[in-house]
Amino acid sequence: MRAVKGDQKTRIALTLNGRKLAAEAEPRLLLSDFLRHGLGATGTHVGCEHGVCGACTVLIDGVAVRSCLTLAVQAEGREVRTVESLAAPDGALNPLQAAFRDHHALQCGFCTPGILMSFTDFLARNPQPSEAQIREVLSGHLCRCTGYANIVEAIKEVASSSHAPRSEG
Amino acid sequence: MAESSTTTKIRRKEDASLLSGRGRYADDLPVPVGTLYAHVVRSPHAHADIVRIDARRALAHDGVWAVLTGEDVRKLSDPFLAAVKTPVQQWSLAVERVRYVGEPAALVVAESRYVAEDAAELVEIEYAPLPAVIDPVAACAKSAPLLHPQAGTNEVSVREFRYGDTAAAFARADRRIAMTTTFPRLSFTPIECYVVVARHNAAGGSYDVTANFQGPFSMHPVMARALRVKGPKLRLRIPPDSGGSFGIKLSVFPYIVLMALAARVTGRPVKWVEDRIEHLVAASSGPNRVTQIEAALTNDGCVLALRLDQLEDYGAFLRAPMPGPLYRMQGAVTGAYDIAHVDVINRVVLTNKMPASLIRGFGGPQLYLALERLMQRIAVELDLDPLEVIRRNLIAGEKFPYRAAAGALYDSGDYARAVEIATGDGRLDELKRRRAAARAQGRRYGIGFAAIVEPAMSNMGYLSTLMSKEAREKAGPKSGAVSMATVNIDPLGAVTVTADVTVQGQSHETVLAQIVAKALGLRPDDVEVVLEMDTAKDQWSIAAGTYSSRFASGTAVAAHMAAVQMREKLKAIAAKQLNVLPADVELSGGKIRSRSNPDNALPFGRVAATSHWSPGLLPESMAPALSETAAWTPQELEPPSRDDRINTSLTYGFVFDMCGVEIDPVSYQVRVDRYVSMHDAGRILNVTIAGGQIRGSFAQGVAAALYEEFAYNEEGAFLTGTFADYLVPTVSEIPEVEILHYESPSPLTPLGAKGLAEGNCMSTPACIANAIADALGVADVTLPATPRRIHALLERAGATGKR
Amino acid sequence: MKPRPFDYVRPDTVEEVLALLAEHGDEARILAGGQSLIPMLNLRLIEAAVLIDISRLAELDTIRSDGGALEVGAAVTQNKLMAWPDLARDFALLAAGLPFVGHFQTRNKGTVCGSIAHADPSSELPLLLAMYAGEVVLRSQRGTRAVPAEDFHKDMLTTAREADELVVTVRFPHPSDRRVAFREIARRHGDFAIIAVAAAAGANGAVTLGVGGMAGRPMTRAIAARDAASAADAIGQWAEELEGYDDLHASAAMRRDMLRKLAANVVAEVAQ
Structure with a gap:
């Protein structure tokens, strides 16, 4: 049984983008804060901290979840993937990222990492979704810049091509 | 060219x-070792005197460094300079009195944000509640509670303008048609909230602040003056990336001053990251406006003259550079129409709501809701085709460059041609066919139009139009950009x-x-x-x-x-x-x-x-x-003339929108069936990016028309404090838009380009409102046209079905 | 928006969970998916001295169908149930209603039992449980009991669960209905419903209607749908009885009106 007192910091170890990392945290620390300020992975953004905007979406064991609605301690021992894992080590964008660039599917880019992570999960499970399914998943994210249309186009392009986004990492 | x-x-x-994930947004940047974190304690009252603040328990909490109150802020800083000279004073924390729910009343500085929030719950503030006033019209009544008793009124600025001979035009008119419109309060809530990191160097008496401020930098002297330092002693750095702004990130400025003061008090760097709840309740709002508009008409629908009485509600304070939205459109107040005579009354009122400030569209949405709803009403009342009424009044292509009645110099355009293209290729016929088919089945379907002029690059002198010409002469000319x-x-x-x-x-x-x-x-x-x-x-x-x-x-x-x-x-x-x-x-x-x-x-x-x-x-x-x-700096941006004419912007694009909407008989949602948006933004610099800007602006226009509103009850309680209640549309709520371009390059700039990213924030609310009016056969459409409001409209018409 | 401090415990067995609940009572909160709990903690709307994390308990992460009922364990996420292979065939109404629960991303973590235990009157899963006349299995150190849905959901955010009890499973009895329908009205896709309406038609033509968002808990009623007019009368009467309530997004009158129309639509849909 894992038990941590409220005022006690504990060492939380997890795998972030393939690398084993650890840092100290109180039980109440949100995973979003732990990733950004504990582990230095600032690619994951915080937009509402009540689970509506989707900017903080990350993968835990391959499944897209809101990191603001997850405690850091809950991710202990898990595989966490964030937007920093998507591009190749030389910086080459993966097909999903490239489609976002090619369709002008981002402007300020703040909501984008969460959307990329949602679809990394979703397209791995459903490589060829319908547009309705894409819209359904995208409706779990708020974007204020684009009006969404180009995001849908970008994802449609990835979905219609034979390869789903790379899922290593 | x-x-x-x-x-x-x-x-x-x-x-x-x-x-x-390699962006460098404000909260991503490294902070100095030893940085402290702040949390703002906010007023739960719309209007109350602060009787007593006891921070002892908070200060005794482990990890707490300081608690700042209005008294500290009054000692260490000066009130913010405002664009309008009134006896109203505002500091970065409430002094003596709170005037809106969410107003900063104290600041806790601690070793972490978590601890600062814990300690904030221990700050004891005793309030003596006062009656609040929320409705802008009620706030103008003599009996209304006064927000700033020293001002003697809530209506802190009233100016009347006469351009041409409006009275004579009204006297000779065949008809007069009047209506009142109200534009709601909303914000475009960037997904990234405010971030400030402030340092103070006691030895040099200087501040060094990083914040996701967006400008205009006319606010820099306002902040420096508040901090009682010369400009160079306030070094302001803006990070390389920002998570959206839409006008909203101007209003981080009071927090820049507040965190600078906190850094001074603690001797440590202080960081503050606004959360979403704070952002919704207190960051910034567009101003709501009540417009009474009246047209003098010929029987065939030509507008001879206009009268506008614009009452704009800026919330609890009139902060610089307000009342910008009330004056930004001043020179172009006649919109896309050739109207030689116009009288305008501009009123500024204060109420117990969060202060209003910059927002994408900035005065355009408010003006065009009134003007374009009026054009639709004219068509209904004169039994004319609404598009025909627009056409008859558009400025003719050969009149460009065109000097509008109130002073705007429209640089280029061919509005009729743009309208012809947009309505051509069967687009309008298709809309009419769809409306006829829907109505034949008993469904409620309407068509709306909006024709607007989209200004770009503001004349920094336009706000001086609100001063009398004598005051302007005394203060010296302001112009240019x-x-x-x-x-x-x-x-x-x-x-x-x-x-x-x-x-x-x-x-x-x-x-x-x-x-x-x-x-x-x-x-x-x-x-x-x-x-x-x-x-x-x-x-x-x-x-x-x-x-x-x-x-x-x-x-x-x-x-x-x-x-x-x-x-x-x-x-x-x-x-x-x-x-x-x-x-x-x-x-x-x-x-x-x-x-x-x-x-x-x-x-x-x-x-x-x-x-x-x-x-x-x-x-x-x-x-x-x-x-x-x-x-x-273009020479066309002249100061206001002696008779108050002002060329408020450098370039003037044109947008023509038309849409078909259907009212769902079960959910009372307004569904946008078809939407066409024609833009003449001069030379397009990059067609992909232009498309992106237009789509984003369109989505915000739809949001303003149908979803987003900062709602208060009569006592001033804030009802839309989370993203579950303040409804930012998702992909499911944003309809398709067909974007068309017509290019009339501006002769006034070497690139020929005009602005295009605000147009749909201005045109789309009006266009959708007109379509709803057509669908329901009503005159009074309140935005956002929520299901609740649509249901109420139909109830009034006895059209919700059996009870 | 950061939560107040709380102790965190991640037990290895259900027995340990029950011991913790016995010790802490209503000072403790069960953390399963956290999709309702953590927003409330972040907003500091609720107190919790101890969070008991059951999300990793394999014994609760099970979906069983024994022919009599579908049993969903307390750690089963909504998306996991949606992906259960026989759902559309055997539990068509669940399959129809689950996509309306939150969003893909929240269903990945949000649990079926958690939503039912949270008891928001406009959320879909309590309504679905009511439609199946299902039951909630509660365990404590004192024993195990199964509470019928109509007794479990008492009012807004209020259930029959005692402070020392854990919702271990919910049971959806195998339906005999032939045709089902689920519709809801929300301001935005994925929002809590203004109202949600479900209908199930049995072999004998009897229609059971259910509605969320009209009262403090989901309500169901059997409607004799002999013809559209008599169904409409019965629905209209029901709507008046339920009254509905006012909030930012809809008035009570509007809710009644929506119920009349939406219910008539789903009755027609299942009566075909």
Whole structure:
């Protein structure tokens, strides 16, 4: 049984983008804060901290979840993937990222990492979704810049091509 | 005039980093060791006197460094300067009294944000509640509770304007048609909230603050004055990336001052990251406006004259640069129509709501809701086709450049032609067919139109229109709008551009690289653009920042000018080395060569190197450094005339929208069935980016029309405090839009480009409101047209079905 | 928006969970998916001295169908149930209603039992449980009991669960209905419903209607749908009885009106 007192910091170890990392945290620390300020992975953004905007979406064991609605301690021992894992080590964008660039599917880019992570999960499970399914998943994210249309186009392009986004990492 | 090769599709320079999690937003940047974290304690009351603040328990909490109150702030700082001189004072924390729910009342500074929030619950504030006033019309009543008793009224500014002979036009009119519209309160809530990191150097008496502020930098002196320091003692840095702004991030400025004071009090750097709850309740709102509008008409629907009485509600304080939205459209108050006579009354009222400030559209949505609803009412009342009423009143193409009654100089356009294209190709016929088919089945379907003028690059003098001409003469003329950009070339020929804009997603890096590369015969990839701002080192004027669509007509022009200056300099250097006349030199394909003998060429970098390594070889009288700065201010941006006419902006684009909407009989939702948006934004600088800006603006226009509203109850309680209640549309709520372009290049700028990113925030609410009015056959459409409001409209008409 | 401090415990067995609940009672909160709990903690709307994390308990992460009923364990996420292979065939109404629960991303973590235990009156899963006349299995150190849905959901955010009890499973009895329908009205896709309406038609033509968002808990009623007019009368009467309530997004009158129309639509849909 894992038990941590409220005022006690504990060492939380997890795998972030393939690398084993650890840092100290109180039980109440949100995973979003732990990733950004504990582990230095600032690619994951915080937009509402009540689970509506989707900017903080990350993968835990391959499944897209809101990191603001997850405690850091809950991710202990898990595989966490964030937007920093998507591009190749030389910086080459993966097909999903490239489609976002090619369709002008981002402007300020703040909501984008969460959307990329949602679809990394979703397209791995459903490589060829319908547009309705894409819209359904995208409706779990708020974007204020684009009006969404180009995001849908970008994802449609990835979905219609034979390869789903790379899922290593 | 620019050639249209700039319209080719190119990849954005910004994207690779942003897509890889390598953006550098304000909360991503490293902070100094020892940084403390702040949390704001906010008023739960709409209006109350602060009787007592007891911070002892909070201060005793482990990890707490300081608790600041209004008394501290009053001791350490001065009230913010305002654009309108009134007895109203505002500090960065409430002093003696709170005037809206969410108003900052104290600040807790602690070792972490978590601890600061814990301690905030221990700050005991005793309030003595006062009656609140929320409705702007009620706030003008003599009996209304006064927000600022020393002002003696809540209606803190009233100005009347007469352009032409409106009374005579009304006297000779066949008909008069009047209506009242109300534009709601909303914000476009960027997904990134405010972030401030402040440091204080007690030895130097200086502040160094990083914040995701957007400009205008006319606010810099306001902040410095509040902190009681000279400008250079407030160094303000803007990070390279920002998670959206839409006008909202101007209003981080009181928190810049507050965190600077907290850094001074604690002797430590202080960081504050606004959360979403704070953002919704207190960050910023567009102003709500009640407009009474009346037209003098001929029987065939020609508008001879207009009267507008605009009552704009700025919430609890009138902060600089307010009341901008009430005056930004002043010169263009007659919109896209050829109306020679107009009287305008502008009233500013204060109520117990969060202060209003910049927001995308900035005065346009409020004006055009009134003007375009009126045009639709004219059609209904005169039994004319609404499109025909618009056509009859549009400014004719041959009248450009056109001086509008209130002073705007519309630079170019052919509105009738743009309307003809938009309604052509069967688009309007299709809408009418769909309406007829729906109505034949008993469904409620309506068609709406809106024709609007979209201003860009504000005249920094427009706000002085609210002063009397005597006061203006006393204060000295205000006019113009400076844009600045610098092009630098390094010893190996690499080009860097800096400019006076703040990044917030509008692709400025991409477009500036495109413009500068074109002038220098390079590829956009050869040009680095660095847009993080530092007021201590970068070029800026009060007009700097990203707002009022000033980029395409302003900063882009300055960058073009700086690049042309650089090109001429390089030509002169190369001419000497190529042994030709400068006029024979051209820059192309990364080479600088003789036009008449292209084999006589030097690599771009080689010429650039000369200035660095061998300044002695430069032509005589040439300054050696390869750094060119251009500052551009168009002469058309004159101060207000003695009779209050004002050319409020430099360029004026045109938007014509039409749409079909259907009212769902079960959910009472308004569904946008078809939407067409025609834009004349002059020369399009980059068609992909233009499309992105228009779609984003359209989505916000739909949001304003149907979803987003800051709701208060009569006592001033705030009802939309989370994203579960304040409804930002998702992909499911945003309809398709067909975007069309018609290009009338502006003759007033070297690039011919106008603004285009605010148009649909202005046109779409009005267009959808008109379609709803048509669908329901009603005059009174309140936005946002929520199911609750639609249901109430139908109830009144006895049309909800059996009870 | 950061939560107040709380102790965190991640037990290895259900027995340990029950011991913790016995010790802490209503000072403790069960953390399963956290999709309702953590927003409330972040907003500091609720107190919790101890969070008991059951999300990793394999014994609760099970979906069983024994022919009589579908048993969903307390750690089963909504998306896991949606992906259960026989759902559309055997539990068509669940399959129809689950996509309306939150969003893909929240269903990845949000649990079926958690939503039912949270008891928001406009959320879909309590309504679905009511439609199946299902039951909630509660365990404590004192024993195990199964509470019928109509007794479990008492009012807004209020259930029959005692402070020392854990919702271990919910049971959806195998339906005999032939045709089902689920519709809801929300301001935005994925929002809590203004109202949600479900209908199930049995072999004998009897229609069971259910509605969320009209009262403090989901309500169901059998409607004799002999013809559209008599169904409409019965629905209209029901709507008046339920009254509905006012909030920012809809008035009570509007809810009644929506119920009349939406219910008539789903009755027609299942009566075909």
